[in-house]
Amino acid sequence: MIGMTELNRLFAQLREASPVGYTAGLHIRFAAPLVYQSTYDPKWLEHYTSNAYALRDPMIAWGLSCEGQTRWSEIDLPDPFGIWRQAAEFGLNYGMAVSCGPVQSRSIVGCSRTDREFTDAEMAKIALVVRTLHEVSEPQTDLTQAQIQALRCIAGGDRHAAAAARLGISESALKARLVSARERLMARTTSEAIQKAKEIKLL
Numbered sequence: 001m002i003g004m005t006e007l008n009r010l011f012a013q014l015r016e017a018s019p020v021g022y023t024a025g026l027h028i029r030f031a032a033p034l035v036y037q038s039t040y041d042p043k044w045l046e047h048y049t050s051n052a053y054a055l056r057d058p059m060i061a062w063g064l065s066c067e068g069q070t071r072w073s074e075i076d077l078p079d080p081f082g083i084w085r086q087a088a089e090f091g092l093n094y095g096m097a098v099s100c101g102p103v104q105s106r107s108i109v110g111c112s113r114t115d116r117e118f119t120d121a122e123m124a125k126i127a128l129v130v131r132t133l134h135e136v137s138e139p140q141t142d143l144t145q146a147q148i149q150a151l152r153c154i155a156g157g158d159r160h161a162a163a164a165a166r167l168g169i170s171e172s173a174l175k176a177r178l179v180s181a182r183e184r185l186m187a188r189t190t191s192e193a194i195q196k197a198k199e200i201k202l203l
Contacts, residue, residue, distance in 0.1 A: 006136055007035070007186065013129050015039055017122065018111035020091050024130070026107040026137045028064075033107075034196055035137045035186065040112070044090035048083075056081050063099035063108035069127040071096050071117055072110075087112075096123050098130040107134040143181055143202055150177035152203055155194045 014022050021040040025033035038045055054060060058077040062070065072084065072095040079085075087095075095112040109130045111118070118126070143151075153163035153174075164174040178190050187193035197203040 007133065010129055010133050010136070011037055014109070014111065014126065014133075017126050017129070018113065020093075020112040020114050022109060022111040024107070024109040024133065026133055027101065027105045028108065029105055029199060032199075034199065040092070041090050044087065044092065047086070047090075051081070053081065053083050057083055059095075059097045059110050060108060063097055064103065064106060067099050067101075069096060069098045069123050071123070073117065094118065096126065098127045100127075100131050100134050107137075109133075137186060143184060143197065146177050147181040147184065148197070148202060150174055151181055151190070151194050151197055154178065154190055155198075155203060 011024070014024065018039070021038065023038040023040055024036065026035035027033060040048075048054070058075050058079045059072060061077055062075045075097070091114045092112040093114045094117050095110055096118045098109045098111075099106060101107050107130065109126075111126055149167055150163065153166055154160075158166060160171050160174055164171040167174065169177075178193070181197070182188070182190060182193045185193045185196045187196055194203065
């Protein structure tokens, strides 16, 4: 099974190809991605988030309605909130978007640079990385009963010792079940694993 190491390797390739940064939302379901990462200027991210621009962003609207890759300058959609102009004030002068996967589990990635448009070759290379990210981050649709029980105990508020006692196993065995569940769900923390398990109806 592909794990976080492979995801991190692919994200590193995106970082190298995006001089001003990127934002990746993989497997967007119920308006939230199962995997999210961004390397944009934190000030821009704070501004973007505080203004709820994800709901108004022409790039995301394009990504939800189209598959493929395009330059930001080629997205012919209204931008009544001036998001493109504001992004440029933070150095995001040029960019591209990649969208792939079924609409009920869509991955959308935006990459930016400050100096020039992305070339066709650069876009093709980035699109390949994004499609690979989409494939390797495909969420597992099953966990073992032992993993589900361990997550359910923690989700219910039990601490490790109490959860282990409830399940009749050692605390180290419980932790091993939680670690394996996190790896299977590609989650960095147990809380994230619980959330992902809920989203795919395993809890």
